[in-house]
Amino acid sequence: MVWPTLGSRTAKEQEQVVLGDKALYKSPQSLTGVCVCVQHYVTVLSSLVVFPLVVSSVLCVGHDWVAMSQIMSSILFVTGIATLLQCLVGCR
Numbered sequence: 001m002v003w004p005t006l007g008s009r010t011a012k013e014q015e016q017v018v019l020g021d022k023a024l025y026k027s028p029q030s031l032t033g034v035c036v037c038v039q040h041y042v043t044v045l046s047s048l049v050v051f052p053l054v055v056s057s058v059l060c061v062g063h064d065w066v067a068m069s070q071i072m073s074s075i076l077f078v079t080g081i082a083t084l085l086q087c088l089v090g091c092r
Contacts, residue, residue, distance in 0.1 A: 048075055 052071040061067040
């Protein structure tokens with residue numbers, strides 16, 4: 001891909017040249033937003049289930065479901081805090 005010369009353009013003009021009409025700050029359409037939310041939820045949920053199963057052998061927990069549920073609840077709590085921080089502060 002050949003990038004256009006930005007030269008002496010303003011920041012807004014440079015953004016339009018590089019991004020075109022699909023700027024990063026625009027919100028996605030409703031259906032796209034719902035699909036991305038479902039994809040994020042499935043990814044997070046699967047990692048919450050797989051991680052304790054993998055780590056339990058390293059921690060010598062074995063098949064102690066109470067210990068695995070404590071690990072899952074800790075991960076869910078930290079994930080919730082990270083999500084809140086990302087939503088409120090973000091990487092803007």
